[in-house]
Every structure is written in structure tokens, then in C-alpha cells.
Amino acid sequence: MGLKILVIGSGGREHAICKKLLESPRVSTVFCAPGNAGMKRDGIQLVPIAETEHHALIAFAKEQTIDWSFVGPEVPLLNGIVDDFAAAGLLIFGPKKAAALIEGSKDFAKKMMDLYDVPTAAYQTFTDFEQAQVYVKKLGAPIVIKADGLAAGKGVVVAENEAEAISALDEMLNNHKFGASSGKVVVEEFLVGEEFSLMAFVRNQEVYPMVTAQDHKRAFEQDRGPNTGGMGAYAPVPQIADELVAEAVETILKPIAKGLVEQERAFSGILYAGLIATESGPKVIEFNARFGDPETQVVLQRLESDFAEVIDALVTNRQPEIRWKKSGFHLGTVIAANGYPEAYEKQIPLPDFSAVKDATIYFAGVEEQKEQLVSAGGRIYLVEASGETLQEAQAKVYRTLDNLDTSGCFYRKDIGFKGMK
CATH class of the missing domain: 3.30.470.20 (ATP-grasp fold, B domain)
Known part of the structure; x- marks a missing residue:
């Protein structure tokens, strides 16, 4: 019998993790909880359990005699899913709650960097709007304002001027834009590079x-x-x-x-x-x-x-053998719903991918309706391709997109441009 693995999460990242695990001759089954409807095309088995339902996930892992589980997203990590699985005697790959705080709190991460002389931007942490405003005026713009806690990648504002910085502070500290996550903010110098x-x-x-x-x-x-x-x-x-x-x-x-x-x-x-x-x-x-x-x-x-x-x-505490490709490039472009990252269109029918030859599709915010995939999130899917050069990888991705119906969606046409300068 091959390995039976459970991957926790539902996005494009988890699709890539599952797909890569399934390439292994040692693996017989990859389950994904909750996964997304697009993953089924690659033989990934969906489990209708939310990533927040630790007890149900543990019960499933025991019932299916899962060899080990892999946690994709940050929220279950910070909710202590690894601690819970370990307490139930199950193998799981991911940091425990105390270690995951390196992501869960920007202030904690900065303090760790201070303590261990890790190079980072000069900063101060604030819970008080007036004090934060004084610091912004002292440091000047451009300046970076960060919500202390998790904000789905959207809690960072690079303010080009003081007015923008103060508006971001007001949104986070006074208007609680990210709830408890922005009850504390880190204000730091803008780094160039x-x-x-x-x-x-x-x-x-x-x-x-x-x-x-x-x-x-x-x-x-x-x-x-x-x-x-x-x-x-x-x-x-x-x-x-x-x-x-x-x-x-x-x-x-x-x-x-x-x-x-x-x-x-x-x-x-x-x-x-x-x-x-x-x-x-x-x-x-x-x-x-x-x-x-x-x-x-x-x-x-x-x-x-x-x-x-x-x-x-x-x-299992053995020495891993890790080798990486020495040549070529891989490039991926996200297709998002019109309006993202703010309020965005939903239920957009996805195109037919059957003719895609030169690229790989990773599904993220999708669901199935009457055997048709439709969008169910802001970032819907990603088109990835490889090439000997970055230009070649990029050309394959955009050629694929030119042949797909992307109505109701948008994507950047310049992914990889900095690597070609």
C-alpha cells in the first residue's frame, strides 16, 4: 500500500501541493479538505470538512489511516491544528501554534528579528492612533503601515505620502478595518530594492x-x-x-x-x-x-x-534528499474576478480547458454547478508554464490565456517583467 495523505486547505496553493504529492510513486491517495471542485480533474479526492473543524479532520485522518497530513493555509496553523493532531497521536507537517506566531503577529516577528540581529526595516508598534500619527510625521513618506495580525495578504499599505499613511492608520486603528488584526499596527521605514x-x-x-x-x-x-x-x-x-x-x-x-x-x-x-x-x-x-x-x-x-x-x-525524523532544477523558468498568472480585491463578481462560468496543452491550470476560488465550474472567490485560477527562458515561459502563459474566454475576469499582462530587464 502506498502513502495516504491528507492536505488541508482549498486554494491554488493546495491544488499545487496535492498535484505534486500525487506525482510520487510512493503515494496511493491524496485527500484535500475541503479542497475545490477543480482539483477533482487531477484525481485529488475532496473531503467536505472545513479547515477550521479540527476534531472532524482528526476523526477522518484516523478513520482513513492517513499516514500524515499537510497544512496549506495560515488560519488553521494559528488555530493550533498541528498541536491538536499531535495530541491525537497523528503525524502532521506544519508549525505548532506558538511557532506560527511568526506570521500571526508582525510585532512578534519584529521582536524576534531584534533579538536575533536579523536585518529588517526600522519600525515601531502602536495601538494608539495619535502616537502612530506622530511617528509617521517624524519618519516621513513613503512609509509602510501593517496590521499586526492576519489580513489575507491585504493588511499592508505602502503609503506614498503622509496623508495616505494617516488614512491607513485611521482605517486600521479607529475603524477596525481588519477587526482584531488591526487593533495593533506596525509602522516601518520604506525599503528600496x-x-x-x-x-x-x-x-x-x-x-x-x-x-x-x-x-x-x-x-x-x-x-x-x-x-x-x-x-x-x-x-x-x-x-x-x-x-x-x-x-x-x-x-x-x-x-x-x-x-x-x-x-x-x-x-x-x-x-x-x-x-x-x-x-x-x-x-x-x-x-x-x-x-x-x-x-x-x-x-x-x-x-x-x-x-x-x-x-x-x-x-519521520529522517534526512531529506532535496534536488532542484538547475535550468529553465516557471511562471504563473492569476485570473481574478472583476473588482478583486474589493467587492468582486461571482458565479462567473469558467472556460473549457480541454485544449490547453502547453500550460498547467491550478484552481483556487471555484465551485461546481451542474457539472460546470464557476467562480467562487476573488482569485479563480492560475495558468502556469515553463520555458528555457523567462520570456518563453511567459509567452506560453499568455498564449494560453489568449485562447481562453476570460469574460468577467482580469489578469496582469506583465508577470515576470522585472526578471527580463
């Missing part, structure tokens, strides 16, 4: 870095418009030198992993560092306690090793 994502498999103090990726957060071309959960990504990032990545592993990932162990918050799972290459070296913008979305859809495609075998080794 090229942004990139560096994720790693982490087991306590062991750090196994992945290839770099670059996410495109803004809704529209040339990085204009509001911040979203991510409109596309590519990997690797050619303009980020290998030496800089090696420096980031030594000065950022390893000290944080070691620090979390020292603070009795040992981290096992995927540690995501959102970094910026400044004139004085790599600095941290944010940490996440899980795979990025949409970075996963391009980074996992770079993995040559058996993904299921890597995770199996990590959860």
Missing part, C-alpha cells in the same frame, strides 16, 4: 532553502493598484544573485529557526521569508509560516526530488 520570496523546509534548526520566487502583489500592470493576495509569480529570480540568497539563509532563515527553538517555539514546516535586496544586503519584509500563494505553483515545479518523500523524511 528588489523584492523576492525565499521559502525553506524547516525542522527545528535544520533549514533546507528552496529556489527563489517573485510574487506580484499589486492588482494591475507596472505594480499599480491595491495590494492583493498575489496576481502571479515566477521562479527562480534571475536578478537575485546566488551569493545574496546564501547570505539570506545565513543571516535570516537560520537565526530565526534557531531563535524559535531557543524561545521554546521550535518551528517545523515551511518558513517563508518575504525579502528585499537592499544596498546593504537582504532584509526581511515579512515572515509567513506556510507556502506562499501563488509562489507554490511555480516553486514546486522546480523540485526534482520526490516531494512526498521529502515531507515523509521530515515528519
Whole structure:
């Protein structure tokens, strides 16, 4: 019998994780809870249990004799799903609640960086609007305002001027735009440089870095418009030198992993560092306690090793064997509903993907109605392709999109442009 695996989550990231796990000859079944209707096309078995229903997920894992589970999104991690599975005697890959706080609180993450000399932007944390306003005036613009807690990737405002910064503070602290998540805000200096994502498999103090990726957060071309959960990504990032990545592993990932162990918050799972290459070296913008979305859809495609075998080794305390592709590029573009990230159109019928040859489709916000896939979220699906060059990968993605009916939707036409300069 092969491995039976349960993946928790429902988005494009989870679709990519499930699909990659199913490539392994060691795997017999991949369940996804709750998953989405588009995943069924790849032989992924959906489980109608919400990611917040820990007891029901534990019961399912026991009943199905699941070998181990994998947590995709941040909310169940911060709700302590890993602690609950471990207490039930089940193997699960992801950080415990205490370690996931590195993503759950921007203020906690900053304090950890202070404590372990990890390079990041100068900052202060506030709960009081007046005091925060004084700090903004002292630092000047551009300046960055962040909700302390989770805000689905939308809790960061890069304010171009003081008025914008004060308006963001007012929204978060006085109008509670993100509820309890913005009861506290981190105000930090604006850093100049090229942004990139560096994720790693982490087991306590062991750090196994992945290839770099670059996410495109803004809704529209040339990085204009509001911040979203991510409109596309590519990997690797050619303009980020290998030496800089090696420096980031030594000065950022390893000290944080070691620090979390020292603070009795040992981290096992995927540690995501959102970094910026400044004139004085790599600095941290944010940490996440899980795979990025949409970075996963391009980074996992770079993995040559058996993904299921890597995770199996990590959860059973064996040495993982991890190899990455040495050449080529992967690029993915998100197709979103008109209006996203604000109020957006729903129930948009999806096109027929049967003629897609040169690309892979990862489904996110979709559901099924009378055997027809329709949209059920802001980010609906992602089209991913590979090429020897970034230009070739990009051309395949946009050629695919040219042949699909994307009515009611929009997508950025410039994913990967920074890597081609």
C-alpha cells in the first residue's frame, strides 16, 4: 500500500501541493479538505470538512489511516491544528501554534528579528492612533503601515505620502478595518530594492532553502493598484544573485529557526521569508509560516526530488534528499474576478480547458454547478508554464490565456517583467 495523505486547505496553493504529492510513486491517495471542485480533474479526492473543524479532520485522518497530513493555509496553523493532531497521536507537517506566531503577529516577528540581529526595516508598534500619527510625521513618506495580525495578504499599505499613511492608520486603528488584526499596527521605514520570496523546509534548526520566487502583489500592470493576495509569480529570480540568497539563509532563515527553538517555539514546516535586496544586503519584509500563494505553483515545479518523500523524511525524523532544477523558468498568472480585491463578481462560468496543452491550470476560488465550474472567490485560477527562458515561459502563459474566454475576469499582462530587464 502506498502513502495516504491528507492536505488541508482549498486554494491554488493546495491544488499545487496535492498535484505534486500525487506525482510520487510512493503515494496511493491524496485527500484535500475541503479542497475545490477543480482539483477533482487531477484525481485529488475532496473531503467536505472545513479547515477550521479540527476534531472532524482528526476523526477522518484516523478513520482513513492517513499516514500524515499537510497544512496549506495560515488560519488553521494559528488555530493550533498541528498541536491538536499531535495530541491525537497523528503525524502532521506544519508549525505548532506558538511557532506560527511568526506570521500571526508582525510585532512578534519584529521582536524576534531584534533579538536575533536579523536585518529588517526600522519600525515601531502602536495601538494608539495619535502616537502612530506622530511617528509617521517624524519618519516621513513613503512609509509602510501593517496590521499586526492576519489580513489575507491585504493588511499592508505602502503609503506614498503622509496623508495616505494617516488614512491607513485611521482605517486600521479607529475603524477596525481588519477587526482584531488591526487593533495593533506596525509602522516601518520604506525599503528600496528588489523584492523576492525565499521559502525553506524547516525542522527545528535544520533549514533546507528552496529556489527563489517573485510574487506580484499589486492588482494591475507596472505594480499599480491595491495590494492583493498575489496576481502571479515566477521562479527562480534571475536578478537575485546566488551569493545574496546564501547570505539570506545565513543571516535570516537560520537565526530565526534557531531563535524559535531557543524561545521554546521550535518551528517545523515551511518558513517563508518575504525579502528585499537592499544596498546593504537582504532584509526581511515579512515572515509567513506556510507556502506562499501563488509562489507554490511555480516553486514546486522546480523540485526534482520526490516531494512526498521529502515531507515523509521530515515528519519521520529522517534526512531529506532535496534536488532542484538547475535550468529553465516557471511562471504563473492569476485570473481574478472583476473588482478583486474589493467587492468582486461571482458565479462567473469558467472556460473549457480541454485544449490547453502547453500550460498547467491550478484552481483556487471555484465551485461546481451542474457539472460546470464557476467562480467562487476573488482569485479563480492560475495558468502556469515553463520555458528555457523567462520570456518563453511567459509567452506560453499568455498564449494560453489568449485562447481562453476570460469574460468577467482580469489578469496582469506583465508577470515576470522585472526578471527580463
